[in-house]
Amino acid sequence: MSGGPARVVACPDGPLLVRGDVEVVDPDGRPVERHRRTVALCRCGATGIPPWCDGSHKVVGYRTPRPETPPAP
């Protein structure tokens, strides 16, 4: 990640994918050790390894709202 701002991708039905220079801290402000450059933050609440995603959204059937279909011309 050179230069540009950190980017977060809200993955449909899944986690928040974070690329770039972001410090992840716990509720007391202590840094959470990051093992890789790109990380996935749990969004469904079901992960066993918070704050990271462990794929549990698929097990619990987590669904994000679908973007509205553009109206027909």
Next chain:
Amino acid sequence: MTMPLPAPRGPASAALLDLLTTAPADADVTGLDRAVGDALVATEDVLRDEDLQLTLLCLYELHYGGLTGVDDAWEWSPALLGVRARIEAVHEAALRDRVPVPEVPDDAGAGDVAETLFALAAEDTGPGLSTFVARRATLEQVRELLAHRSLYHLKEADPHTWAIPRLQGRPKAALVEVQSDEYGGGDPERMHSALFARTMRALGLDDRPGAYLDHVPALTLASLNSMSLFGLHRRLRGAVAGHLAAFEMTSSVPNRLYGNGFRRLGFDEDATLYFDEHVEADAVHEQIAGRDLAGALAAQEPEVRDDVLFGAAACLALDTWVAQAQVGAWSAGRSSLLHPLPDLVPAALALPDGRAVPDGTAVPAGAPVRVGAPVPA
């Protein structure tokens, strides 16, 4: 490190192994060509054919770490490439014939293809290999699991890496991003293949490439051979992208269960780090591989879109077939391998302080042992 020459499993592999120990310049491939041709005519199921899958695996191994004592010039022998192509054609046809592939609309975007892949992976319930390992597998059975998987996981990520120069733009960046993490992000000890080797050593298994090749049945070889097939042909770049996406999409949750199984058997983080790492890593990789690699490639190059779906479906089908064979054998009280593994060697399983490892094998304190010493054959 090169892989030792395996034992032949029939006339085709015997002819190849004979040939590979000669010098490429003065070799005559007509015998091999005939043996392979006969085997292809005779086989009832190329994916379960011990002789043909071993032959194909050895031919592909020339492009990876190589085979011990075999001249590197064989890698680009036109005659051997011709033999390989004959087996590949039948292998690919068998996959295309047996693997149902979902359809997507012609105007499907990257997100649509990714959603189709996630749905396909979610449908794939399989025979419950990871649940079996979590709840019931014995030490002997999890050692068998590692022996099966060692063929791929000791070269984890390599077959998909072949695709990097065949891609452009977003799919290429995505594949490099995933592979960089697979290769440890610059730390050789965190390479996934190195973590897998560590798990093998923790279970007293030999982590050298191909140490258990002679034990591993055709279907498991076919699974790795399919990855090599997809990876080594630019024509199949869609399939390799789809394969990786499906592989990553069916990894996080099963790896949590594998780790639980190893913990249930008494192993600690030294053995489970590999699985724990994959729980976290593959939850990241499945998003990148599904959307930015496979989905984006399908949108960028619509002519390979169907192969993206085929590669994913083939990955899931092969995993299911391999898992069915393993769970089926274990449930029936049999070994899932061609020959059971050598017995545990106590010295290789001793902890540095002499405590016994979880199989209960006692080793005297202070015995001169090394954790993870290779097990003699």
